[in-house]
Amino acid sequence: MDNNYVLQKIRQYFDGFVLGYEELSGILTITVKPVVINDLVSYLKKEPEPGFSFLTDICGVHYPNQENELGVVYHLHNMKNNMRIRIKTFVTKEYPIVPTITWIYAAANWMERETYDFYGIEFEGHPNLKRILNVEYLDYYPMRKDYAMEDPTREDKDNRYFGR
Amino acid sequence: MSDQNKYTIVAAPEGHSGPGFMATSLDKVVGLARKNSIWPLPFATSCCGIEFMSTMASNYDLGRFGSERLSFSPRQADLLMVMGTIAKKMGPILQQVYEQMAEPRWVIAVGACAASGGIFDTHSVLQGIDRVIPVDVYVPGCPPRPEQILDGILKIQELVESESLRRRDSKEYKDLLASFGINQVWKKDEPKTII
Amino acid sequence: MEENKIINPWGDDKNYTTLNLGPTHPATHGIFQNVLTMDGEKIIEAESTIGYIHRAFEKIAERRPYYQITPLTDRLNYCSAPINNTGWFMTVEKLLGVSTPKRVDYMRIIVMELARITDHLICNSVIGVDSGALTGFTYIFQEREAVYEIYEEISGARLTTNMGRIGGFERDFSATAIKKLKEFLIRFPKKLKEFENLLLRNRIFMDRTINVGGITAEKALNSGFTGPNLRAAGVDYDVRVTDPYCSYQDFDFVVPIGTNGDVYDRFCVRNEEMRQSIKLIQYALDNLPVGNYHADLPDFYLPPKENVYNNMEALIYHFKIVMGEIDMPKGEVYYAVEGANGELGFYLISDGGRTPFRLHFRRPCFIYYQAYADMIKGGLLSDAILTMSSMNVIAGELDA
Numbered sequence: 173m174d175n176n177y178v179l180q181k182i183r184q185y186f187d188g189f190v191l192g193y194e195e196l197s198g199i200l201t202i203t204v205k206p207v208v209i210n211d212l213v214s215y216l217k218k219e220p221e222p223g224f225s226f227l228t229d230i231c232g233v234h235y236p237n238q239e240n241e242l243g244v245v246y247h248l249h250n251m252k253n254n255m256r257i258r259i260k261t262f263v264t265k266e267y268p269i270v271p272t273i274t275w276i277y278a279a280a281n282w283m284e285r286e287t288y289d290f291y292g293i294e295f296e297g298h299p300n301l302k303r304i305l306n307v308e309y310l311d312y313y314p315m316r317k318d319y320a321m322e323d324p325t326r327e328d329k330d331n332r333y334f335g336r
Numbered sequence: 337m338s339d340q341n342k343y344t345i346v347a348a349p350e351g352h353s354g355p356g357f358m359a360t361s362l363d364k365v366v367g368l369a370r371k372n373s374i375w376p377l378p379f380a381t382s383c384c385g386i387e388f389m390s391t392m393a394s395n396y397d398l399g400r401f402g403s404e405r406l407s408f409s410p411r412q413a414d415l416l417m418v419m420g421t422i423a424k425k426m427g428p429i430l431q432q433v434y435e436q437m438a439e440p441r442w443v444i445a446v447g448a449c450a451a452s453g454g455i456f457d458t459h460s461v462l463q464g465i466d467r468v469i470p471v472d473v474y475v476p477g478c479p480p481r482p483e484q485i486l487d488g489i490l491k492i493q494e495l496v497e498s499e500s501l502r503r504r505d506s507k508e509y510k511d512l513l514a515s516f517g518i519n520q521v522w523k524k525d526e527p528k529t530i531i
Numbered sequence: 532m533e534e535n536k537i538i539n540p541w542g543d544d545k546n547y548t549t550l551n552l553g554p555t556h557p558a559t560h561g562i563f564q565n566v567l568t569m570d571g572e573k574i575i576e577a578e579s580t581i582g583y584i585h586r587a588f589e590k591i592a593e594r595r596p597y598y599q600i601t602p603l604t605d606r607l608n609y610c611s612a613p614i615n616n617t618g619w620f621m622t623v624e625k626l627l628g629v630s631t632p633k634r635v636d637y638m639r640i641i642v643m644e645l646a647r648i649t650d651h652l653i654c655n656s657v658i659g660v661d662s663g664a665l666t667g668f669t670y671i672f673q674e675r676e677a678v679y680e681i682y683e684e685i686s687g688a689r690l691t692t693n694m695g696r697i698g699g700f701e702r703d704f705s706a707t708a709i710k711k712l713k714e715f716l717i718r719f720p721k722k723l724k725e726f727e728n729l730l731l732r733n734r735i736f737m738d739r740t741i742n743v744g745g746i747t748a749e750k751a752l753n754s755g756f757t758g759p760n761l762r763a764a765g766v767d768y769d770v771r772v773t774d775p776y777c778s779y780q781d782f783d784f785v786v787p788i789g790t791n792g793d794v795y796d797r798f799c800v801r802n803e804e805m806r807q808s809i810k811l812i813q814y815a816l817d818n819l820p821v822g823n824y825h826a827d828l829p830d831f832y833l834p835p836k837e838n839v840y841n842n843m844e845a846l847i848y849h850f851k852i853v854m855g856e857i858d859m860p861k862g863e864v865y866y867a868v869e870g871a872n873g874e875l876g877f878y879l880i881s882d883g884g885r886t887p888f889r890l891h892f893r894r895p896c897f898i899y900y901q902a903y904a905d906m907i908k909g910g911l912l913s914d915a916i917l918t919m920s921s922m923n924v925i926a927g928e929l930d931a
Contacts, residue, residue: 383690389672426554426562
């Protein structure tokens with residue numbers, strides 16, 4: 173079982189929803205439409221094939237120059253054959269809704285909350301979607317590229333001495 | 337004992353002594369007693385906390401300065417040692433812990449993050465704990481070596497020894513606390529927001 | 532008294548207490564809060580709140596050139612900083628597509644296994660402290676001081692080491708470092724045996740830790756567990772064996788696994804892993820290959836200082852590297868190393884600029900701490916404390 177085989181299976185079952193695929197640093201990366209995430213991840217989890225039974229990571233990305241700016245990246249891992257796969261899906265800022273996969277992997281719970289906290293991507297069906305790392309009264313999504321790293325309300329540090 | 341010159345004995349405070357008595361001022365005696373029995377509250381949040389654990393362990397031993405008993409309850413502590421980064425989420429809690437301590441109380445900010453935010457100049461980190469509580473001694477370093485932390489504690493001891501007995505009741509001190517929004521009287525249901 | 536009956540959300544009329552555990556608590560090593568709903572001493576439900584030390588590493592990493600991100604990675608799992616540093620450098624090397632000489636690999640294995648030993652020492656001695664056995668803690672910290680001296684010889688710092696460069700190390704292991712390593716390898720196994728004798732077959736410790744805070748293998752895999760916590764539950768997943776990096780395939784070591792996943796199993800797994808780390812360091816030190824201590828990468832490896840002061844070309848390279856003006860290739864890399872707590876992953880997206888476009892840390896503590904609220908349900912409060920300390924939750928890694 174290798175990347176080409178998995179890609180072929182995915183294109184066979186989910187053709188029409190796959191927007192692109194490439195192999196980056198040895199890991200197969202496919203971009204799909206958000207609506208098919210649930211079915212795709214449940215299919216990939218099935219044993220013995222394809223067998224990606226471990227959710228390694230979920231994170232968000234923000235590409236400001238694209239039409240669909242906010243993205244969610246899933247990394248899955250097949251431990252028996254030591255294969256990884258990366259699934260990307262993109263949504264717009266106005267309608268940032270992606271279905272949740274908490275019911276497939278319990279590990280996705282806090283990872284999706286973190287993505288919501290940083291980027292504002294809402295996961296439909298999540299049991300407890302609220303901010304996890306930042307303070308609750310923060311009214312913006314800090315990891316988006318529109319916002320600077322420094323605190324917007326600070327008044328004591330002079331930017332001249334900090335190389336900004 | 338044969339090796340008398342190996343041991344240093346703490347000098348007695350200035351005063352008038354005679355056969356069987358010694359007369360000195362009260363604040364010197366109280367200062368001497370207080371400085372050699374400071375009970376710290378280790379408020380360890382991150383990496384500086386591990387260097388504090390090394391300071392407490394047998395190699396650099398904090399106990400020989402009188403701080404053998406760590407108190408995790410603020411009500412029974414003298415010295416609040418803030419070690420590590422304080423985020424904005426943690427600010428109100430730090431202020432609450434400080435308020436619970438009984439007078440006289442001292443604060444030492446260990447590490448660059450507690451002193452000024454450190455390398456984390458971001459939206460979520462409090463840029464120094466002196467935005468929420470008054471601080472007596474700052475120990476720089478990232479993390480400071482255990483010897484530096486001990487140096488900070490010795491400076492606290494100097495402050496403790498030389499403090500006037502009336503300082504905590506003075507108007508200056510009350511104004512200082514009021515400028516941080518710290519009430520002396522515990523009031524329930526008052527919301528606290530930290531900028 | 533029918534009017535005074537309290538009906539609570541569980542539909543019965545018991546009077547449950549809400550207990551706030553944290554964020555500042557002597558037994559939570561690190562700051563995180565758990566709000567427990569209790570029926571007497573038994574825990575009915577728990578809700579975890581984290582984020583009290585959120586320092587926005589991922590936002591900072593988008594503003595820093597590649598060498599300036601190493602001190603950030605130090606402060607993720609600050610008990611075992613060299614593992615984070617070498618993991619980051621290996622990610623960048625994968626992005627660049629360069630390989631390092633064998634000597635560098637073996638030196639990296641030595642420092643990573645030392646870091647693993649120090650992290651497991653803290654975790655195991657703290658399990659002892661939380662169950663009342665304070666002696667082990669004071670004895671074990673002497674061993675950490677010995678390792679700190681070795682780190683100081685290699686990199687100059689005790690705790691947050693900032694060790695290494697892209698392509699290798701900044702200097703070769705000096706004779707003092709090798710001497711201290713050899714002394715450590717002779718002295719440590721005896722001290723570890725002494726520490727184990729205090730707790731391993733101690734009746735009180737066994738009663739407190741066996742069948743406490745357990746988790747099954749299926750639930751652990753579903754919740755994203757990796758590292759000693761997963762291995763104590765019975766799954767032998769170790770990134771060093773499944774996906775060998777940094778010449779781990781040349782080494783012969785055993786991956787210890789447990790059966791129940793309870794606190795006692797985690798304690799034993801970590802002890803055995805420390806023994807395996809000693810074996811690895813001994814083999815690496817005995818068979819240290821001859822060669823260069825860094826790869827040949829003038830574009831990314833800071834040149835030695837005597838060249839910088841005498842040679843124009845080296846001065847220019849030094850300036851460009853420090854200012855971060857070197858062009859990085861575009862690409863996306865996910866690289867995982869076996870950290871002391873599990874699979875530490877670095878997901879790096881580079882768009883060719885001097886700073887990463889996106890850097891995400893896959894932090895093992897953050898992922899397995901989610902399962903804590905489920906693990907303590909139905910148990911007693913003192914068991915909850917031991918479960919937390921045996922899971923080795925480091926606040927810096929939890930909140931990043």
